[in-house]
Amino acid sequence: MLHVGGARTALFSWAYARRHKGVFVLRIEDTDQERSTLENEQTILESLKWLDLDWDEGPFYQMKRLDRYREVAETWLKEGKAYHCYCSKEELDAMREAQIARGEKPRYDRRWRDSKDTPPAGRTPVIRFKNPLSGDVTWNDAVKGTVTVSNDELDDLVLIRTDGLPTYNFAVVIDDVDMSITHVIRGDDHVNNTPRQINLYAALGAPTPTFGHVPMLLGHDGQKLSKRHGAVSVTQFRDEGYLPEAVVNYISRLGWSHGDEEIFSREKLIEWFDLEHVSRSPARWDSEKLKWINAEYLKRLTDADIAGRLQSAKPEVYKFIASVMDPVAMTAAGRAKFQLLTDHEAFLMAMAEPSHADDAAKEHLNEAGRAVLKEVKARLEALPEWTAPAISAALKQTVADLKVKMPQVMMPFRAALTGLTQTPAIDAIAAALRKDVAIGRIGRAIGT
Numbered sequence: 001m002l003h004v005g006g007a008r009t010a011l012f013s014w015a016y017a018r019r020h021k022g023v024f025v026l027r028i029e030d031t032d033q034e035r036s037t038l039e040n041e042q043t044i045l046e047s048l049k050w051l052d053l054d055w056d057e058g059p060f061y062q063m064k065r066l067d068r069y070r071e072v073a074e075t076w077l078k079e080g081k082a083y084h085c086y087c088s089k090e091e092l093d094a095m096r097e098a099q100i101a102r103g104e105k106p107r108y109d110r111r112w113r114d115s116k117d118t119p120p121a122g123r124t125p126v127i128r129f130k131n132p133l134s135g136d137v138t139w140n141d142a143v144k145g146t147v148t149v150s151n152d153e154l155d156d157l158v159l160i161r162t163d164g165l166p167t168y169n170f171a172v173v174i175d176d177v178d179m180s181i182t183h184v185i186r187g188d189d190h191v192n193n194t195p196r197q198i199n200l201y202a203a204l205g206a207p208t209p210t211f212g213h214v215p216m217l218l219g220h221d222g223q224k225l226s227k228r229h230g231a232v233s234v235t236q237f238r239d240e241g242y243l244p245e246a247v248v249n250y251i252s253r254l255g256w257s258h259g260d261e262e263i264f265s266r267e268k269l270i271e272w273f274d275l276e277h278v279s280r281s282p283a284r285w286d287s288e289k290l291k292w293i294n295a296e297y298l299k300r301l302t303d304a305d306i307a308g309r310l311q312s313a314k315p316e317v318y319k320f321i322a323s324v325m326d327p328v329a330m331t332a333a334g335r336a337k338f339q340l341l342t343d344h345e346a347f348l349m350a351m352a353e354p355s356h357a358d359d360a361a362k363e364h365l366n367e368a369g370r371a372v373l374k375e376v377k378a379r380l381e382a383l384p385e386w387t388a389p390a391i392s393a394a395l396k397q398t399v400a401d402l403k404v405k406m407p408q409v410m411m412p413f414r415a416a417l418t419g420l421t422q423t424p425a426i427d428a429i430a431a432a433l434r435k436d437v438a439i440g441r442i443g444r445a446i447g448t
Helices: 004-019 038-050 066-079 089-101 168-178 193-204 234-240 244-252 266-272 287-299 303-313 315-322 327-337 341-352 359-365 367-381 388-402 406-418 426-432 435-446
Strands: 025-028 057-061 082-085 126-129 136-141 145-150 158-160 183-187 210-214
Touching: 004 183, 004 210, 004 244, 004 266, 025 038, 038 234, 066 082, 066 126, 066 158, 066 168, 126 193, 136 193, 136 210, 158 168, 168 193, 234 244, 244 266, 244 287, 303 315, 303 327, 303 341, 315 327, 315 341, 327 341, 327 426, 359 367, 359 406, 367 388, 367 406, 367 435, 388 406, 388 426, 406 426, 406 435
Parallel strands: 025 057, 183 210
Antiparallel strands: 082 126, 126 158, 136 145
16 A cells, blocks of 8 residues: 555655656556555555646556566576576575574575576576676765665575566666656665666666655654554545645655745645755654644635535535535534544534533533523524524523523523534534524423
């Protein structure tokens, strides 16, 4: 699935492509058969669409390009750039254990690289790349600066596994060349892959793309971001009630910034984004900061916009809510405390289908409270206009006529309508409800 780190990488790539009038390519790297599922694939596409990261080409699927990878591998075998390796898993394990025992870095010892031995009968080989045995690999990373790795540190990479599938490092290089990729932005956990891949570009006689390795994401405790920090899939943010524009705003600032700007539009991100201001230091995930940014974006939406998002996301829920109230008016009544769209949904549902009055509310529906509500009900039924000012005036007139204090009217009224003792302005809530619904709730509270 698409998690926070992958979403940020996609966002940086998208923003860079948009700023430079480039092409944003979507590639589904699905050769890991255990982790690649149709569900995960659909979640990736769904997540990118929700974030509005529109792609220009693709999606391309590596599993549909297996013939191309095999073609290159076979060509390299003929050209002497690759070779068959017949080592069994047990032999490789023993090789590594012996190297570790000698205090050496564990790696494949190239025993089949130039071997003339007869291959073991019935054993399917892998295809390995003949990595250069000397020299260095150097690249100018767009984020990390100049990086140099000695070829002595690299072993002969497996290109094609025994099951016929390509390895990640091999497939992505072929894809990059075939798709004319000029820039690769990815997490710095891929830095160790880059020198291996650069040698593969050279073997193809192809130019090396510009690489930009962005810093890893850490949790609040400084450890690598994981599920225990709330590092969830993008679709979970959607389900929890975050706005896509707020999520984009927040994750764009994880390791990149433009001065002191906290809240900015997608258009500003495109105008400002560059790799020069991507930090080399890890960024920290802050769930509370994300929630704050989301609340700020909610404040900028109109009541109709907020209600409309619920209608788009959950049409059946919205249909039920609209059957008992004006959703836009009820949104206006309660939105002051909304941080998430789920807060909005929960509030409207609570007003649409209130639970039975809690113990505190029931105290206000005693004999005295019911007597007050009879007076309130009669006045509300007589109102020619069902508006918050008209309802408020009727409640105040009841207070004056009964010569009681305001809470002696308002509390039974609130308890009858909502089953609660604390709500936003109750006259606005009442006005947002259909008149017959509000009058009906009062009637049930007083037993009529």
